[in-house]
Amino acid sequence: MSAADTGGSQVKSAVRTVELLEYFAGRPGMHSLASVQEAVGYPKSSLYMLLRTLVDLGWIETDATGTRYGIGVRALLVGTSYLDGDEVVAAARPTLDRLSDDTTETIHLARLDGTHVVSLATRQSPHHLRPVTRVGRRLPAHSTALGKALLATHTDDQVRSLLPPVLTRRTEHTRTDREQLIEELHTVRAQGYAVDREENTLGLCCFGVALPSRTPARDALSCSVPVARLTPAHEQMIKDALLAARDRLAPAGRRL
Missing domain, CATH: 3.30.450.40 (GAF domain)
Known part of the structure; x- marks a missing residue:
């Protein structure tokens, strides 16, 4: 799914957030900003800000260098809630x-x-x-x-x-x-x-x-x-x- 395909009624930042989480969910491990940007195609500056926001909220994690990104623990909490209910x-x-x-x-x-x-x-x-x-x-x-x-x-x-x-x-x-x-x-x-x-x-x-x-x-x-x-x-x-x-x-x- 791409933001361009979702129709004008959807909020671009929300669509990009979901796309990012789906990207990381489908690719275990840690990924560089450049590799994520190449896959999703967002402008690097806005991608970086979105990633940092998701890191602050616990949905995305970084490695010790702060330059590589992976899925965060809050995704596990939501997934567990889905199964429990x-x-x-x-x-x-x-x-x-x-x-x-x-x-x-x-x-x-x-x-x-x-x-x-x-x-x-x-x-x-x-x-x-x-x-x-x-x-x-x-x-x-x-x-x-x-x-x-x-x-x-x-x-x-x-x-x-x-x-x-x-x-x-x-x-x-x-x-x-x-x-x-x-x-x-x-x-x-x-x-x-x-x-x-x-x-x-x-x-x-x-x-x-x-x-x-x-x-x-x-x-x-x-x-x-x-x-x-x-x-x-x-x-x-x-x-x-x-x-x-x-x-x-x-x-x-x-x-x-």
Whole structure:
């Protein structure tokens, strides 16, 4: 999003503040003023003043030299507040725990955010070989089981309006043609679950189901398992467990 695209009714300084926070949220670590200015395109003098204001307020932090900038602790407080107040996250907690126990694999609850999915909650696998996950991680919808399960609740035309014709390649297995993805979504709708076979991360297979709390759905559950540990029997058990979890959450979702 750029300030020029937001329309005349929005305040430029507020738009720039949000854009800056989104820039730092998507790029962990510390960044120089020059690199931030190159990315966002604001005049250097006004960018510096905005950064200093956000530093004073705790939304942005600087390193010991005061010349490099990163996301601040207040962003964490707001993110935590969002999760603490979200009714879907609260309703899903027992189901996430049960899925984790039943599958012994890593479980995710995620939400569709434009063309991406954002992790709202996770349960880590007890196995030594497991994916590294974190709440707040943002991944392309088209390359993940979570995202494909959610995209399948949209019409074909809605998917076309949401995604570009050529999709970003994450691995050699990623489907990058939008029309081919739409064909796959037909299968997802029919079977009730989506599969990502090393399309987002090499060595990792994921299975996802959309939660029917609204149409189109915005939340989904998934189970991630290393390919090295995936057998046909284990795969079927994971699919069955996810579908059962979806059905258990359906009554709660209709009340939200």
